[in-house]
Amino acid sequence: MTGAVVTDTNHPSSPDNNSYRISEESLRAAVILLTHFVSDQFLDPHAGFVGQFAGAARAAENYPELQEILSRLLGTFDAMEFNESQIVGLNQQLAAEGLPGLVALRGLV
DSSP: OOOOOOSSSSOTTOTTOOSOOOOHHHHHHHHHHHHHHHHHHHSOTTSSHHHHHHHHHHHOOSHHHHHHHHHHHHHHHHHTOOOHHHHHHHHHHHHHTTOOOHHHHHTTO
């Protein structure tokens, strides 16, 4: 995965930045990565969680649909109460794929 496309001059990983937009492809990739992260940490990957969120992200036809999927996924993420080291690990995985971090993703919904 190549880097996220930013449509303004703000850096996508800035915690105080909520005024940017990444490409649809990058948003889809971030949703899929976040889905696998949540599943790998707490859920049985065969329980349908990955299929529900990653499948919906792959099938999404537009940016608003991806934002809605991300919003629901973040709700699940928040309910799971990840610790700081897990969140750091997630941000490292996102960065390795050229995607914005968790704080920046929250700014998209």
